[in-house]
Amino acid sequence: MNNKRITVKNMTDKEYFFGHKACAGCGGSLAVRLALKVFGDRTFAALPAGCMSAVGFIYPQMAFLNNAIISTFPGTGSMLSGMRAGLDALGIKDTHVVGFAGDGGTADIGLQALSGAIDREEKIIYICYDNEAYMNTGVQKSSLTPYGARTTTSPAGENLPGSVMHKKNLFEIVAAHDIAYAATASVGYPQDYLNKLSKAALVEGTSYIHIYATCPTGWGTPTETSVSLAKEAVDSGLWYLAEYENGEFTLNRRPKEFFPVKEHLLKQGRFKHLKDSDIRIIEEARDKKWKRMLEHWK
Amino acid sequence: MDKPELKNFTKPESIKDYPVGPSFSGGHLVSVNSGWRTFKPVVALDTCTGCYRCYLVCPDGVIVKTEAGKVAVDYDFCKGCGVCAHECPFDAIEMVKEDLQK
Amino acid sequence: MMHNHKNESVFVSGDEAVALGVRLSRPHVISAYPITPQTIVVERLSEMVEDGSLVARYIHVESEHSAMSAAMGASSVGARAFTATSSQGLLYMAEGLHYASGGRMPIVMMNANRSLALPWSIFGDHRDSMSMLDSGWIQVYVEDAQEALDMTIQAYRIAEDSSVLTPLMINLDGFILTHTYELVEVPPQEEVDSYLPPFSTPNKMSLEDPKSMGFSTSPADNMEFKYQQHKAMMDSREVIKQADKEYAEIFGRSYNGLIDCYQCDNAEYILVTAGSVTGTARVAVDSMRSKGIKAGVLRIRFMRPFPEQEVRNTLAGAASYGVLDKDISFGYEGTMFTNVNSALSGTAHIPRGINFIGGLGGRDISVQDIEEMFEALRLCPAHDYTEYRKNRIRFVNMGVSIHE
Ligand SMILES: Cc1ncc(C[n+]2csc(CCOP(=O)(O)OP(=O)(O)O)c2C)c(N)n1
Ligand code: SF4
Ligand code: SF4
Ligand code: SF4
Ligand SMILES: [Mg+2]
Numbered sequence: 120m121n122n123k124r125i126t127v128k129n130m131t132d133k134e135y136f137f138g139h140k141a142c143a144g145c146g147g148s149l150a151v152r153l154a155l156k157v158f159g160d161r162t163f164a165a166l167p168a169g170c171m172s173a174v175g176f177i178y179p180q181m182a183f184l185n186n187a188i189i190s191t192f193p194g195t196g197s198m199l200s201g202m203r204a205g206l207d208a209l210g211i212k213d214t215h216v217v218g219f220a221g222d223g224g225t226a227d228i229g230l231q232a233l234s235g236a237i238d239r240e241e242k243i244i245y246i247c248y249d250n251e252a253y254m255n256t257g258v259q260k261s262s263l264t265p266y267g268a269r270t271t272t273s274p275a276g277e278n279l280p281g282s283v284m285h286k287k288n289l290f291e292i293v294a295a296h297d298i299a300y301a302a303t304a305s306v307g308y309p310q311d312y313l314n315k316l317s318k319a320a321l322v323e324g325t326s327y328i329h330i331y332a333t334c335p336t337g338w339g340t341p342t343e344t345s346v347s348l349a350k351e352a353v354d355s356g357l358w359y360l361a362e363y364e365n366g367e368f369t370l371n372r373r374p375k376e377f378f379p380v381k382e383h384l385l386k387q388g389r390f391k392h393l394k395d396s397d398i399r400i401i402e403e404a405r406d407k408k409w410k411r412m413l414e415h416w417k
Numbered sequence: 418m419d420k421p422e423l424k425n426f427t428k429p430e431s432i433k434d435y436p437v438g439p440s441f442s443g444g445h446l447v448s449v450n451s452g453w454r455t456f457k458p459v460v461a462l463d464t465c466t467g468c469y470r471c472y473l474v475c476p477d478g479v480i481v482k483t484e485a486g487k488v489a490v491d492y493d494f495c496k497g498c499g500v501c502a503h504e505c506p507f508d509a510i511e512m513v514k515e516d517l518q519k
Numbered sequence: 520m521m522h523n524h525k526n527e528s529v530f531v532s533g534d535e536a537v538a539l540g541v542r543l544s545r546p547h548v549i550s551a552y553p554i555t556p557q558t559i560v561v562e563r564l565s566e567m568v569e570d571g572s573l574v575a576r577y578i579h580v581e582s583e584h585s586a587m588s589a590a591m592g593a594s595s596v597g598a599r600a601f602t603a604t605s606s607q608g609l610l611y612m613a614e615g616l617h618y619a620s621g622g623r624m625p626i627v628m629m630n631a632n633r634s635l636a637l638p639w640s641i642f643g644d645h646r647d648s649m650s651m652l653d654s655g656w657i658q659v660y661v662e663d664a665q666e667a668l669d670m671t672i673q674a675y676r677i678a679e680d681s682s683v684l685t686p687l688m689i690n691l692d693g694f695i696l697t698h699t700y701e702l703v704e705v706p707p708q709e710e711v712d713s714y715l716p717p718f719s720t721p722n723k724m725s726l727e728d729p730k731s732m733g734f735s736t737s738p739a740d741n742m743e744f745k746y747q748q749h750k751a752m753m754d755s756r757e758v759i760k761q762a763d764k765e766y767a768e769i770f771g772r773s774y775n776g777l778i779d780c781y782q783c784d785n786a787e788y789i790l791v792t793a794g795s796v797t798g799t800a801r802v803a804v805d806s807m808r809s810k811g812i813k814a815g816v817l818r819i820r821f822m823r824p825f826p827e828q829e830v831r832n833t834l835a836g837a838a839s840y841g842v843l844d845k846d847i848s849f850g851y852e853g854t855m856f857t858n859v860n861s862a863l864s865g866t867a868h869i870p871r872g873i874n875f876i877g878g879l880g881g882r883d884i885s886v887q888d889i890e891e892m893f894e895a896l897r898l899c900p901a902h903d904y905t906e907y908r909k910n911r912i913r914f915v916n917m918g919v920s921i922h923e
Contacts, residue, residue: 127473134420134478138446143453144498149476163724176734179426184444186724188595189733191614194588197580201592204576208547208598235581309473343499346474435743438623440722443729
């Protein structure tokens with residue numbers, strides 16, 4: 120584990136998440152791949168039920184080069200705690216204990232276990248790859264599905280615009296534990312993500328990274344735009360890059376001018392049905408959030 | 418290239434040869450992903466500047482840095498998503514339709 | 520009270536006896552969530568960790584689901600893990616129970632047998648553990664605090680055996696065992712160390728040989744893993760007997776393996792029990808015998824693996840048998856009864872059996888109640904078949920008349 124900034128030039132050539140069966144252009148798999156390249160050989164990973172475990176552990180095809188286990192869907196945080204305690208008790212030093220869970224596995228069913236793990240201040244790293252729905256079970260709505268998104272359980276029709284709820288504010292919920300380090304990231308800003316991964320690797324207590332991860336299959340987007348679309352989400356203000364450390368929030372990126380929300384959303388099948396009035400609701404929610412962040416965050 | 422190699426795997430004949438519980442060697446690959454592709458990324462080496470943007474953003478980690486400071490693609494595992502071509506700042510990657518006859 | 524020196528005898532509750540057994544087994548990780556009547560176990564273990572007499576990580580988890588999940592995390596890296604729960608807590612970790620056994624993680628858990636809501640009741644019966652009978656855990660039911668301590672140590676020996684690698688649940692009757700004080704002999708640490716080797720398993724993550732664990736299978740492979748689980752459980756029967764034998768050689772106490780019989784040789788009427796009620800049943804047997812009635816009691820120690828052969832051999836010669844279940848599978852009968860009947864099926868002479876459902880939600884079962892069971896067993900062979908079938912399932916010690 121070194122201190123220097125990890126970039127594409129100096130990162131290891133070793134691939135730790137390779138030969139997996141994620142859909143072509145899967146943003147979640149990019150998030151996992153880059154994280155493991157930063158954390159390296161001495162990583163013990165737990166992944167709950169969800170796309171990344173489903174595509175990585177299909178006997179006899181095992182895509183993880185490092186130690187990894189599928190956890191129960193609700194139990195990522197607690198399994199990580201057990202792994203950390205076990206490794207410490209056995210005197211196995213210099214290890215990273217890392218979770219990769221989806222939005223559903225984190226914000227919904229796994230929230231209790233995550234909260235417990237953060238509360239115990241264990242040295243674990245929890246990465247939520249947020250593809251904004253329960254993808255592995257066929258694109259159902261989660262509490263991180265944004266307003267207006269069509270999912271199989273939030274259909275859009277005459278009466279409803281898709282999901283009528285906004286995204287749960289998970290980043291701040293995590294921060295409210297006064298966690299040692301928390302950050303948001305996007306697969307559209309990979310260097311920013313690498314920086315945050317490197318920081319998390321050095322943190323003594325618990326760290327959490329919430330990465331926005333495109334899902335061409337569930338979102339109805341072209342596979343090649345998985346990175347550009349995730350960048351656009353940040354540029355349009357619908358997602359944000361931030362950190363929480365020492366009790367303070369920092370915004371890492373403040374777009375001078377937002378990329379047009381409508382143009383961004385209409386590129387995605389899940390938002391194709393949106394009316395201008397829905398887009399206004401989304402913009403208003405964004406503006407309210409940004410006003411607060413700009414006022415209170417560094 | 419620093420990634421697991423493809424292994425030959427035959428289903429065990431005896432129960433004794435099964436793993437004890439669902440636990441197996443990591444990085445154990447028995448099948449490729451090349452069949453998923455309809456387009457394949459082809460790198461124009463004369464245009465490629467070796468910026469490694471494509472390497473960074475490939476979700477499957479199948480782009481390799483070459484000794485010449487350029488990149489090559491591991492076609493066994495490339496799924497043809499086109500992210501590399503879309504992200505290359507120098508338009509050095511072209512997505513070419515696979516010859517389905519092959 | 521909780522500090523043991525060589526061959527010490529201490530006056531402790533069942534819960535405390537388990538805690539002493541856990542300490543002697545040197546677990547690396549303890550993760551547990553409090554629930555009556557298990558709480559004393561985790562309180563004592565916390566104190567032992569605090570005072571340094573137990574070198575282990577104690578994880579304060581936020582639920583029983585997490586208790587099991589953390590225990591599995593610890594086991595997956597090769598650490599010895601312990602947890603304890605009861606009732607609602609056992610049900611809350613149900614997903615983890617199947618997960619741990621499927622993952623072949625030899626975790627040891629104490630379950631304080633307690634009734635299940637609704638209605639709420641903190642008192643004991645076996646409906647919690649019996650409802651988890653199919654979760655792939657070895658299940659032992661102990662009778663007193665000494666057996667609780669001894670079985671905790673043996674539990675790791677059995678569960679971690681390379682041919683077993685299956686988690687084990689030690690069941691203690693809530694309050695009757697967990698909270699009752701008894702004189703218990705505590706074996707010295709060095710002797711326990713010689714009996715229980717350090718945990719080693721092929722089934723763990725390692726830096727030298729990284730593993731992918733808890734993977735998924737297609738229908739082409741899944742059954743093989745399930746077959747292995749079944750075989751390991753069946754093979755554990757010999758391991759259990761061997762563990763008991765070696766324990767007796769070192770510590771001088773034997774529990775006779777899978778079942779424990781009292782006056783069963785030549786007995787005409789045998790009552791099958793599990794757990795603490797067996798003591799009461801023995802008193803009733805003595806009283807029946809003093810009246811010249813050949814009564815006996817067969818205590819089932821292990822519900823899984825089920826002592827099929829032992830049960831068959833013991834009951835086959837009887838005129839009739841009763842099964843006292845502190846459990847009922849609504850719409851059928853008590854779970855032990857079903858299992859005992861299945862063990863007898865196909866034998867040349869199948870005696871008649873009566874299922875006594877008792878003790879639900881902590882209802883008393885007295886010596887007199889059991890004497891009445893033996894009386895019923897005496898009468899039942901003479902009844903005509905229809906009459907017998909009509910009264911095959913009997914609720915013991917109901918507070919009101921159930922004849923509407
Ligand atoms: C206790 C439990 N409930 C439900 C499921 C079914 N399930 C498996 S994966 C999944 C969706 C996962 O969604 P998310 O966490 O967002 O990850 P993704 O699939 O999107 O990567 C669900 C609902 C389960 N495995 N376990
Ligand atoms: S459904 Fe979405 S998240 Fe799941 S593997 Fe496919 S692209 Fe990735
Ligand atoms: S992104 Fe383009 S220029 Fe950069 S390394 Fe890849 S192919 Fe070459
Ligand atoms: S097409 Fe997709 S999988 Fe293939 S090299 Fe490019 S980014 Fe990687
Ligand atoms: Mg998801």
